[in-house]
Amino acid sequence: MSLVDKPDGLLPPAVESAPVEEHGPALVPARHESPGRRFRRRFLRSWVTRLALLVLAAWLVTAIAASWLAPHDPLAQDLQARRLPPGSPDHLLGTDTLGRDTLSRLIFGARVAAQAAITSVTVGLVVGVVPALVAGLLKGWWDAVFSRAADALLSFPPLLLALAIVGVMGPNLTNAMLAIGIVFVPRFYRIVRAATLSVREETYIEASRSIGTPTHWLLRRHVLPNVLAPLAVQISIAFGFAILAEASLSFLGLGVQAPDPSWGSMLSEGRAAWFYTPWPLIVPATTIVLCVLACNVTGDGLADSVGRERGRA
Amino acid sequence: MSRPGSETPLLRVRGLEVSYRVGVRRHMAAVRGIDLDVRAGEVVALVGESGSGKSSAARGILQLTRPSAGTVELSGQELTAIRGRELRRARRDAQMVFQDPYSSLDPSMTIGEAIAEPLVVHTRDRGDERRRKVVEMLERVGLHAHHADRYPHEFSGGQRQRIAIARALVLRPRLLVADESVSALDVSSQNQVLSLLSELIADLGLACLFITHDLAVVRSVADRVAVMYLGTLVEQAPTEELFAAPRHPYTAALLSAALVADPRIQRTRERIRLSGELPDPRHPPTGCAFAGRCPYAAEVCGDVPALRALDDGRAVACHRAEEVVVELGASALRTTTITRER
Numbered sequence: 288m289s290l291v292d293k294p295d296g297l298l299p300p301a302v303e304s305a306p307v308e309e310h311g312p313a314l315v316p317a318r319h320e321s322p323g324r325r326f327r328r329r330f331l332r333s334w335v336t337r338l339a340l341l342v343l344a345a346w347l348v349t350a351i352a353a354s355w356l357a358p359h360d361p362l363a364q365d366l367q368a369r370r371l372p373p374g375s376p377d378h379l380l381g382t383d384t385l386g387r388d389t390l391s392r393l394i395f396g397a398r399v400a401a402q403a404a405i406t407s408v409t410v411g412l413v414v415g416v417v418p419a420l421v422a423g424l425l426k427g428w429w430d431a432v433f434s435r436a437a438d439a440l441l442s443f444p445p446l447l448l449a450l451a452i453v454g455v456m457g458p459n460l461t462n463a464m465l466a467i468g469i470v471f472v473p474r475f476y477r478i479v480r481a482a483t484l485s486v487r488e489e490t491y492i493e494a495s496r497s498i499g500t501p502t503h504w505l506l507r508r509h510v511l512p513n514v515l516a517p518l519a520v521q522i523s524i525a526f527g528f529a530i531l532a533e534a535s536l537s538f539l540g541l542g543v544q545a546p547d548p549s550w551g552s553m554l555s556e557g558r559a560a561w562f563y564t565p566w567p568l569i570v571p572a573t574t575i576v577l578c579v580l581a582c583n584v585t586g587d588g589l590a591d592s593v594g595r596e597r598g599r600a
Numbered sequence: 601m602s603r604p605g606s607e608t609p610l611l612r613v614r615g616l617e618v619s620y621r622v623g624v625r626r627h628m629a630a631v632r633g634i635d636l637d638v639r640a641g642e643v644v645a646l647v648g649e650s651g652s653g654k655s656s657a658a659r660g661i662l663q664l665t666r667p668s669a670g671t672v673e674l675s676g677q678e679l680t681a682i683r684g685r686e687l688r689r690a691r692r693d694a695q696m697v698f699q700d701p702y703s704s705l706d707p708s709m710t711i712g713e714a715i716a717e718p719l720v721v722h723t724r725d726r727g728d729e730r731r732r733k734v735v736e737m738l739e740r741v742g743l744h745a746h747h748a749d750r751y752p753h754e755f756s757g758g759q760r761q762r763i764a765i766a767r768a769l770v771l772r773p774r775l776l777v778a779d780e781s782v783s784a785l786d787v788s789s790q791n792q793v794l795s796l797l798s799e800l801i802a803d804l805g806l807a808c809l810f811i812t813h814d815l816a817v818v819r820s821v822a823d824r825v826a827v828m829y830l831g832t833l834v835e836q837a838p839t840e841e842l843f844a845a846p847r848h849p850y851t852a853a854l855l856s857a858a859l860v861a862d863p864r865i866q867r868t869r870e871r872i873r874l875s876g877e878l879p880d881p882r883h884p885p886t887g888c889a890f891a892g893r894c895p896y897a898a899e900v901c902g903d904v905p906a907l908r909a910l911d912d913g914r915a916v917a918c919h920r921a922e923e924v925v926v927e928l929g930a931s932a933l934r935t936t937t938i939t940r941e942r
Binding site for chain 2: 321322489490491493494495496497498499500501504508509512513
């Protein structure tokens with residue numbers, strides 16, 4: 288079905304024909320704005336959100352193109368050029384105690400962070416969303432089982448749970464990502480279930496049921512699109528948390544293993560000599576703050592631009 | 601419209617009970633055993649005040665809430681006995697238009713998608729064929745083909761209800777259940793939607809169960825009226841006869857509460873004022889449910905009156921129905937200036 292959004296679409300040609308006359312032009316909506324365009328208009332209204340999106344885009348591009356962007360091998364040590372300050376001719380952001388290029392390590396760290404964020408959020412969504420839809424729509428027994436399981440997971444402090452999982456499965460990046468994903472599962476579950484519970488009371492669900500729509504269609508065609516808004520907000524905030532969690536685990540040596548670069552392991556390595564050369568510490572720390580902030584701001588922007596339109600505040 | 605009653609009715613409801621859970625192991629019966637027939641092509645109005653169980657009856661009939669007792673047959677198929685895929689298939693023949701046009705359309709679906717949904721569920725129509733049917737239906741309800749790509753929030757209440765009607769009729773069902781389908785609309789669009797609805801019902805030869813609390817609406821669309829009070833049917837009669845001479849005191853009170861368009865008559869009319877409120881359905885009174893508010897109540901009313909057939913083909917659940925007739929000055933109601941659309 289093509290979008291009809293031409294000026295002549297506003298004034299139907301059929302106005303003259305007799306039977307539709309009484310409900311002709313007056314019934315035609317004055318303005319037609321597709322949901323996509325409406326969302327974009329509202330989302331991009333604030334410059335803070337636009338800036339946050341720019342940061343996120345830069346992060347992702349860096350992650351993808353790390354091998355081309357990095358000026359040096361992130362693992363290459365140059366003992367002749369240790370602890371260089373930022374702005375040094377060959378090392379834009381300086382070098383660490385082993386003479387490794389901070390910028391290159393930062394760039395490859397961006398790749399690790401992106402991998403961790405995407406993988407863990409995907410794990411959280413895959414495991415969390417479907418049970419939530421089922422529980423929210425059908426309630427009863429399934430809801431009881433899934434919700435108690437989610438409560439059990441939620442009763443652990445998030446980072447502690449991730450630590451425990453990595454502790455059991457062994458410290459490496461894959462396990463760290465999975466662990467963070469498991470931390471997300473009950474959180475996504477709760478959001479989606481709550482939204483589903485409110486959507487299921489809407490008449491359009493019953494209306495569709497009265498047509499004879501099978502349950503899995505109801506979930507896919509009516510419930511999922513209408514719980515997507517709160518979920519999108521949660522996802523972008525989860526991205527921020529994933530960056531932080533990956534950095535934390537790597538900082539503790541439970542994620543990325545030395546000598547591979549990650550923002551967390553850079554922090555941990557920079558910590559030793561921070562009093563003499565703070566740069567290897569400040570650079571990744573600032574990057575983490577910036578990215579997490581960008582994720583949260585994007586989440587807020589999403590929250591403001593989905594759902595009912597409010598007046599410009 | 602109504603045909604001789606010898607054939608088996610399209611919809612046959614017997615002893616329907618619908619109850620809801622209130623609290624732990626306690627139930628509230630919203631519908632307490634009703635019998636109702638709707639013949640093919642017939643429009644039956646189900647009337648009653650709020651809380652009388654009209655909507656619950658509709659939901660029970662369409663199996664949106666499973667009845668706690670009784671049977672519902674649609675074209676000979678017992679809906680109460682089937683479930684799952686079989687029930688979903690049976691739903692094709694009985695469609696519903698809901699009360700609230702603002703919440704009965706999915707905000708994330710275009711109008712075209714909403715109207716096409718029944719086709720997607722029940723037919724193999726694809727692409728052009730589906731689109732053609734959707735557009736045909738849109739035009740039939742007074743909208744235009746280009747509206748198909750718009751979203752519900754761009755339409756008014758009346759338009760949305762037209763869309764809901766298009767969606768309900770796109771499969772050409774045999775029975776349409778309209779649950780207070782115009783009561784959420786303002787009066788002018790009420791009339792438009794109502795005339796559209798009765799036009800479509802006549803054109804497509806649909807049977808319709810029309811649920812409403814508005815007697816003016818009843819008179820303009822229904823062939824037969826069934827009056828509900830506290831989950832039971834108290835009277836059933838052809839529309840004109842019911843309006844001319846109600847047999848149940850409750851029906852009489854309902855009719856006398858309806859406004860008459862002529863102010864001179866309205867001022868001089870004698871109204872039957874009911875005392876009290878609809879009893880709490882969780883604790884229904886013993887005996888006749890209406891006795892507590894009934895001006896005719898007598899000792900016999902301590903027994904539950906059965907719905908009994910009167911000699912003129914009507915049915916009433918009142919011990920003293922014969923005495924009611926005389927005292928109601930229903931002649932004034934005849935002058936209501938409601939024109940039948942058909």
